[in-house]
Amino acid sequence: GENVEQHPSTLSVQEGDSAVIKCTYSDSASNYFPWYKQELGKRPQLIIDIRSNVGEKKDQRIAVTLNKTAKHFSLHITETQPEDSAVYFCAASKGNTPLVFGKGTRLSVIA
């Protein structure tokens, strides 16, 4: 089955700097790659997603890139703010199979 590896497990950045989180997946048939953000004590929420027919997608300060050949995708957050501090999870799926999540990255934005 699908396996998703996520790096780094923790990441600290200065406010205003950029943050990059990387994920690799094992199943070349996976075609949907969402990112979820979980603030402390809160529920995970979808922040951005990308499908396999697209190489990059942006939404204000966040962007996701996908390299199907290498089977990896990344989350980029620019101009980080304290409210970006959270745990971020990448995930992958194909068709109607369940999402397989990475183990998460704890991002701390230092003011």
Add this chain to the structure above:
Amino acid sequence: KAGVTQTPRYLIKTRGQQVTLSCSPISGHRSVSWYQQTPGQGLQFLFEYFSETQRNKGNFPGRFSGRQFSNSRSEMNVSTLELGDSALYLCASSLNGSPDTGELFFGEGSRLTVL
């Protein structure tokens, strides 16, 4: 529109006991998935129910079971609890259960502590 509601939010059990957790999905959503969240392990898929049928199942022992009712509400049960079952159990609902066509909406979770 009400979000995904999970009950109870917190519970403490002892080894060997059993527990039942409940999830009410967003109105109109027919798919309910359950995930176990533990520190360092991320979100691990337990099972998914769609229209009262289990459609997918993760790699968990048979002590973990679930069901879905005609109103889409779902329950999961863990029997013969072990210390390692201590975790946050998250329920997520979606319109039709296909991740690539519908966002997963998570509940706030039920935090289970096994002593």
